[in-house]
Amino acid sequence: MPRGYSFEQIGITEAMIATYADAVWELSNNIQIRRGDPIRKLDFTDFETQRPDLGMSDAQIAAVLGLTRDQVLAIRVVTEVRRFRRRNYHRLYELGRGNRFRADRYVAPAERAGFREDALALRAAVRFDPARVAEFVRAGWWGSDTLARWLTSRATEAGARTALSAPEGDLTYAELAAQVERFAAGLDALGLGRGDVVCVQMPNIPEFVVAYLAIARLGAVMSTAHMPYRAAELRTLLAHSRARALICLSATKEYAPAVAALAMKSGLPALDHVIALGDRVEGAIPFVRLAGIEGAPPDDLVSAPVPADPFLLLYTSGTSASPKAVPLTYQAMLGNARAGVQEHRIKADDIVLSAPPYTHLFGLYSFHLALAAGATNLLLPVFTPPDLAQAIAKERPTVLFTGPAHLAALQKSGLLDGTDLSSIRLVICSGSACPPELARAVAAKLPNGRFTQLWGMTETQAGLYTRPDDPLEISATTAGRPSPGTEVRVVGPDGAPLAPGEEGEFQVRGSLMFPGYFDNADANAAAFTADGWFRTGDLAILDAAGNVRITGRSKDVINRGGVKYNPRDIEDLLDAHPGVMQSAIVPMPDPVVGEKACCFIVPRPGSAPALDELCAYLQERGVAKYKLPERLETVAEMPLTPTRKIIKGRLAELLAKGN
Amino acid sequence: MNERAPREAASDPDAAELKTQIVEYCKRKGALAVGVADLDAIDLVAPPGHRPRDILPGVRSVISLGVGGQTQGAWTVPTKAFAYFGSTEGRAYTIAYGCSFFIENRFRARSVYCPPDMDPEGGARIPLQSLKLHAELAGIGARSLAGDILLHPEFGYMYYASVFTELWLPPDRPLDSNPCPAPSCVEMHRKTGQTPCMKFCPVQCLSGDINERGEQVEMRYDMAKCAELTQQYEAVPAMLADAFAAPDGPARERALSDPDNALLWYKMSVGSGGLLAQCFECMRVCPIATRAPLADPIRRATAADKKA
CATH class of the missing domain: 3.30.300.30 (ANL, C-terminal domain)
Known part of the structure; x- marks a missing residue:
């Protein structure tokens, strides 16, 4: 309504706006060009010739275009409203304090990469009880931990320390950080970014670690596929996780994962890239090409991963028709690992060997502990009793992560007796309850070490463990006491807590807990009690001292x-x-x-x-x-x-x- | 060049004395520079409806005054904070307001301080009067390559206010020379084709040419880009349009109250008005604005002491 008149009164139509918008825009003050200095020089003749370029009043424009002043006013204001971008002021937030605007470096917030729809769906599954969250933060169980921060700290504080020790050579933390930056830049160049799921199917080799940390560096989410998985299992996992990329070996002795993945790609709409380590595979991106990209991924606020982000999406039963996918956040997982460093007494000079694969959370837990402590990860690509025995004997690890099955295999192959275990100061045994006799047998072979047990699940990481100072009988017969921030109970069929010594369903809650299964409402409904306890499916007996003996699976x-x-x-x-x-x-x-x-x-x-x-x-x-x-x-x-x-x-x- | 006879004799000793008293009053109140613009010259440049007589029919003189003075620290703060430092313009208006009372009380001539805001009949971005034009003709600023912002060779970057009075005062002449571009800017332009203000403008709304003598040949200013950056006239209606078009309740809530829009409501309700209002990057990098001999209030005071 210019000066009180309606558009109808002054005869403005959309056709008129469309016709004159450009002319009014250019003749008004929106674009100004001044030649010389006519006003200061009082050269009004020159000024008059420049008036159209300097910007005219509405009345002057009206005279030029054959419109009324009110029509020009209406057209000008409507055009400005339609053309002016909003929120352009965001670029000012980066200026001042000595920072200068660089047009060639600036990307408007609206143009920066955001979370894709699939990533947002995953993030929507990350929901915690707000009252508990406040408690976790206050208690320090949830902190500022991210893998990127941990790696940066280790590389900065002790860059020369060995991070990875592998058959093909060692990598220091500084070298590892540099490789991670390059590979992250490579993933970024593929368009992978924050919240995107990247599936990794590789054994415990340096490239797994580089890929894992690079995915985390981008704020993306790693999903894993265990090495024995073949096309059928892989298809289920890739489809459910909506993975945008798969990083795998070109070939194993009996299988060609990259070829298999490429063959199923057309049926997996989210899968954009197959990245293969090893021989060149037609259609796959060579791992080494991404690893060789110079530079670093963008380091702005939009892409920086934060502790609240999910960074892992692991499957507990990936081969079933209804996969149980577990999203895990830095706060829950790394907070649990940070506490674990103290409880297990992992030190920077430790050499940590994981018999389980890094595709499994127990393997990743060992890596998280070592990274948190700045220790060395001794990589065992594939478990066999002779390979494990040789690694222990030759590389002299100080901390061994293992499952009872690994130890049983070692024992039954006769290698437990014949291997020098003197370097080991701590065994952390998990995966299933260790038969007491086996525990005692292993402990007896550790001249300088302690045997401990740990109970955990993909949903929880480390929930219980015995401590290095616990008597052997406790470590041989129980999974120990809760980790910091963890609450446990044993309940009867009616859901009421049982007295110590009684067997019942083992339930857990606390700062370590996953937020719920991704895209599996039935599993979530069955997994939690009304008051937020996670039904582990395990049977257990709690003793008077708070130690928990896992006695089996309820479904068994x-x-x-x-x-x-x-x-x-x-x-x-x-x-x-x-x-x-x-x-x-x-x-x-x-x-x-x-x-x-x-x-x-x-x-x-x-x-x-x-x-x-x-x-x-x-x-x-x-x-x-x-x-x-x-x-x-x-x-x-x-x-x-x-x-x-x-x-x-x-x-x-x-x-x-x-x- | 038009050579015009002033309306009154420039050598009128009484008028000159009155002018001196008025200038001294303004400087005493904090003005850095004071001048009188030629009314006829204003009329030749300002379009109808935006001339001093459109405000005060009996006007005979237009007094322009400038205030300024940012500390060196101020030029280093984040832009979002520096935006508020523009409130120094309020000091200029206050002096002009006092000056008009001073003239009326002392000299019995009707006076008014020039409203600095938009012309309500003119639509967005059209002021009632051009304070910049008054200042330039009063000889207290010259047009720069930075979107016609005025600069003064001694005081650098100032905010201006005007007083219209029915008292006749001898007009001043514009500055003999234009301090913009500074020698360092000429040198940079020769090498890169840009002056600092052009290079560091966040929306790249400035460009221009300089001749071999180091003088401005052409100044090009995309005011629309500049306004997009610093003014929010269109933000509220656009926000409401977004809300109307929102597909559901949560989207509507976001359209109205996401963090940016919530801030906008705050600015409109209990905040200090404009969201950012100015950007100042062109002035932050301008050697004249930040390092003019008397731009620094401390050095200005020292210079005044020496003069005394």
């Missing part, structure tokens, strides 16, 4: 005619039988009593124990009759997870097929 309980029992104790006894290498008991359906116990064994070479013999052996050791296995199956090897836990579900499937 056998319900024989209404009498339920946990077969774990029986498995421990069977594992000690001279003719048995490994055992597992699973329920088998029975039309009369509901379920009976079926025992699977891997016999020792030259042995073939029969069911009767094993039952007699168990009864001699006080096992009640109703707990005795009623069927025996002999297998050449157990189906194992990447952390070498027995997959009892597979055994149940075998049983069903056999029937």
Whole structure:
């Protein structure tokens, strides 16, 4: 409404605005050109000739264009409103304090890369109880930790210290940081950025670590695929995680991951890049090309990762139709690891060896601890008993992360006795509850070290552990006490906490806890109690001192005619039988009593124990009759997870097929 | 060049004395420079509707005064903070306001301080009067390559205010020479084609040419780009339009109250008005604005003592 008149009164139409907008824009003050200095020189003739270029009043423009002044006013103001960009002032926020504007370096906030839709969907799954968050921050369990900050600190404070020790050579923290910067720049050049999921399927080699830290440096999220996974598993993981890139080997001895990934790429709309380490693969981006990019990724506020960011998306059952994907944030994971450094007493001069793969959270936990402490990671690309024994003997690690299955394999291959373990001052054993006899046997072989156990899950990282000073009997028979910031309880079928000594469902909550499964509402509904406790699925007994003994999995309980029992104790006894290498008991359906116990064994070479013999052996050791296995199956090897836990579900499937 | 006879005799001793008293009053109150602009010259440049007589029909003189003085520290603060340092213009208005009372009380001539704001009938970005024109004709500033911002060879960058009075005062002449571009800027322009103000403008709204004698040949100023950066006239209606077009409640809430817009509401309600209002980068890098001989208030005081 110019000067009180409506557009209708002065005859303004959209057609008129469109016709004269450019002319009014140019003749007004919006663009000004002055030649010489006519006013100061009082040269008004010259000034008059320049008036159209200097900017005219609305009345003067009206006279030139054959419009009324009010029409010009209306056209000018409407045009300015439509053309002027808003929020252009943001660029001023970067100026002052000696900073000068550089047009060639400036990218407007609106033009800077943001989170993609998939990344936002993942972030939407990261939701914590606000009251607990305030508590975690106040207590210091959640801090300022990010992998990028940790790496920068290590490279700055102790750049010459060895970060990675691998068969192909060592890398100092300074060298590692430089490689990470280059690879991050390479990933950035591919358009990967904050919140994007990048899947990594590689063994424990330096390139895994470089990729992991580079992904984190960009604020992206690493998902992992275990090395034994093939196309079917990989497809499920890549589809569910909406991974934008896969970093893998060009080929292994029996498989070509990069080729397989490229073949499935057309069915995975989110997957933009396959990055292959090794021989050149047509269609894949060579890992070495990205690693060779000079420079650094952008370091502005938009892309800097922060502790609240999710940085890992790990799968607990990646091969199922309904994958359980666990998003993990720096605050929860690295806060837990930071506390773990103190509790496990990891020092900068430690050499940390992880038998489990880095594709598994237990392997990553070992890496997180070593990075937090500035220690050396001794890389074992693939576990075999001889390789582990050789690495220990030759490289002299001081801290060994291992699963009971690794130790059992070492023991049963005879290498536990023949390997010099004198360098080891601490064993941290996790993955499943360690049979006490095995724990004692390992502890006895450590002249200078302590054996400890740790309980954790992908959802929690390290929830319980025994401490280095704990008596062996505690470390051999329990998973220890909660890590800082962690609360635990054992509950009965009614959900009420049980007294010490009673077996029940083991539940956890605290600052270490994951926020919930990504894109799996059913799993989330089943995983948490109404008051926020995570149902671990484990059975446990709490002792009076607060130590927790993990006694089995609730889904492994056998319900024989209404009498339920946990077969774990029986498995421990069977594992000690001279003719048995490994055992597992699973329920088998029975039309009369509901379920009976079926025992699977891997016999020792030259042995073939029969069911009767094993039952007699168990009864001699006080096992009640109703707990005795009623069927025996002999297998050449157990189906194992990447952390070498027995997959009892597979055994149940075998049983069903056999029937 | 137009040579025009002044309306009154320039040598009128009484008028000269009155002018001296007025100048002294303004300087006593904090003005750095004071001059009288030629009214006829203003009329030749200012478009109809924006001439002094459109405000005060009986006006016979236009007094222009300038204030300034940023500390060296002020030139180093973040731009978002420096934007508020522009409030020194308020000091100029206060002096002009007092000056008009001074003239009325002392000399019995109707006077008014010139409203510095927009012409409500003129739409956005059209002022009632050009204070810059008054100052230039009064000889207390010359047009620079930085979007016609006025600079003074001794006082650098100033804020201006004007007084219109029915008292006749002998007009001053514009400055004999233009301090812009400074020798260092001429040298830089010769090497790079840009002066500091051109190079460091955050929206690159400035360009221009300098001749071999180091004088301005052409000044090009994209005022629209400059205004986009520093003025927010269009922000509120655009925000409301966004809210109307929002697909759902949360998007509407964001459109109205995201952090930027919430700040805008604050500025409009209880804050200090304009969001940033000015950017000052061209002046921050200007050797005349920041290092003119008497731009520094301390040096100015020392110079005044010596003169006394």
